[in-house]
Amino acid sequence: MARWEPNAQERLVRAALELFTEQGYDATTVNEIADRAGLTKTTFFRHFRDKREVLFAGQHIHTRLIADAIDAAPGPATPLEAVRAALDALTATFTDDRRDVGARLRPVIAGHTELQERSALKRAKLAEAMTDALHQRGVPEPTASLAADLGIRAFYDAFDQWADPASKQTLTELTRHTLDELRAALATLD
Numbered sequence: 394m395a396r397w398e399p400n401a402q403e404r405l406v407r408a409a410l411e412l413f414t415e416q417g418y419d420a421t422t423v424n425e426i427a428d429r430a431g432l433t434k435t436t437f438f439r440h441f442r443d444k445r446e447v448l449f450a451g452q453h454i455h456t457r458l459i460a461d462a463i464d465a466a467p468g469p470a471t472p473l474e475a476v477r478a479a480l481d482a483l484t485a486t487f488t489d490d491r492r493d494v495g496a497r498l499r500p501v502i503a504g505h506t507e508l509q510e511r512s513a514l515k516r517a518k519l520a521e522a523m524t525d526a527l528h529q530r531g532v533p534e535p536t537a538s539l540a541a542d543l544g545i546r547a548f549y550d551a552f553d554q555w556a557d558p559a560s561k562q563t564l565t566e567l568t569r570h571t572l573d574e575l576r577a578a579l580a581t582l583d
Contacts (some may be wrong), residue, residue, distance in 0.1 A: 402440045404430040404452055409447040410494060413501045416581060418444075418508070445507060449515050451486075454523035458482045463526035472532045476544035477572060479523060483548065484565040487555070495556030520545045541580070547572035 408429035412421040423444050425435045441447045462482035466475040470548035487495070502508040506522070532540070551567035554560055 401430070401432055402435055405432065405440055406447055406450050406494070407436055409444065410497045410501065413448075415498050418501055418505050430535050431495060434566070445511055448502065448508060449511060451514050452518065454486070455483055456518060459519060459522045460526040463530065466530070472527055472530075472536055472540035473533075473543070473572070473576060475527060475530060476540050477569065480544055480548055480568050480572065481524070481565055484551075484563070486529050487552075489562040492556060492558070492560075496558055498572065499553070499556055509544060516545060516549065519548075538539065544572065547575055 405426060409421070412425055412429055421444065423437050424434050426444060426447065427434045430437075437447075441450070459482070462479040463475045466478045470478070492525040498517045502512050503541035519536075520541045524537045524543055527540060547568050548571075551564060551571045554567050554571075555562070555564040564569075
């Protein structure tokens with residue numbers, strides 16, 4: 394693969410996942426990831442601080458999508474309707490050609506405490522972005538945090554289903570369905 398080809402970040406992510414799957418996370422070096430992607434170690438470090446971060450590529454884009462979608466939601470939208478708009482924007486970026494990445498990502502993260510911690514931090518940052526965007530709309534606490542937590546839970550529960558190779562639904566469909574189920578479950582708490 395020529396070094397000048399586009400999509401360096403995506404190539405690095407796919408190379409890292411391949412290597413982590415083949416030889417394990419701990420046994421894989423940054424040099425090996427860069428070589429597999431047809432890039433240099435310097436290029437790797439232009440995109441990521443370390444090999445752990447390669448598994449969490451795009452987080453800044455995801456938080457921006459969430460904030461922008463909540464901001465763009467119609468004025469009379471309820472907090473959960475604004476969250477749904479954010480989830481629709483976020484899940485639209487997870488196309489079917491990325492499903493295999495999700496399927497390979499889960500066991501790599503599950504097998505390493507440091508990756509689990511980084512995953513939890515990513516989840517918290519997404520919830521924080523959602524909560525902050527709801528606050529900007531004037532949604533008070535605890536409503537903003539509760540709506541954000543439900544949205545993020547729906548996303549992650551749906552992601553686990555979507556990453557299953559047997560799944561045929563889009564991540565957007567699964568996330569909407571899961572959010573509806575969580576909303577219905579909340580209604581039964583009274």
